[in-house]
Amino acid sequence: MLLEDLIITDTSKENVFELQENYPCCSRDMVITAGNSRVVPWHWHEELEILYVREGEIDYWTAGNCIRLRKSDGIFINTNVMHQVIFPQEMEDARSQVFMFRPEFLAEEGSLLHKKYICPVLYDHKF
Numbered sequence: 001m002l003l004e005d006l007i008i009t010d011t012s013k014e015n016v017f018e019l020q021e022n023y024p025c026c027s028r029d030m031v032i033t034a035g036n037s038r039v040v041p042w043h044w045h046e047e048l049e050i051l052y053v054r055e056g057e058i059d060y061w062t063a064g065n066c067i068r069l070r071k072s073d074g075i076f077i078n079t080n081v082m083h084q085v086i087f088p089q090e091m092e093d094a095r096s097q098v099f100m101f102r103p104e105f106l107a108e109e110g111s112l113l114h115k116k117y118i119c120p121v122l123y124d125h126k127f
Contacts, residue, residue, distance in 0.1 A: 006040060012082065014045040016100055025101035032056070032087045032094040040085040047100040049077040051085075056094025059086040078127050079103065 007015040018026035052074040060067045062083045087094045107113035
């Protein structure tokens with residue numbers, strides 16, 4: 001998948017088009033090569049996100065903080081967190097695997113598992 005395929009609305013919300021009502025998770029293989037866009041602009045989404053760097057390096061920005069992720073590094077992004085991703089110019093190619101999922105994928109809303117383990121993460125805006 002190329003960065004140009006992402007759908008970001010005028011409210012900066014990403015429309016995760018792969019997720020359907022009955023399909024609460026998706027995986028994206030993001031490939032960056034010379035000549036392609038190198039920035040995923042500031043955006044947010046209701047889904048949880050795990051990103052794993054397979055090749056190259058990525059600068060991951062959230063709320064004024066930048067983390068340089070290198071090959072084999074990963075990051076977890078909570079729901080509704082504004083973030084952007086920049087693939088540095090000095091890196092010719094980069095590849096990352098992105099997993100996105102709704103919280104219900106981990107535990108049914110209202111269940112003990114959801115209340116005890118998922119909600120504390122979802123409602124901790126610093127997590």
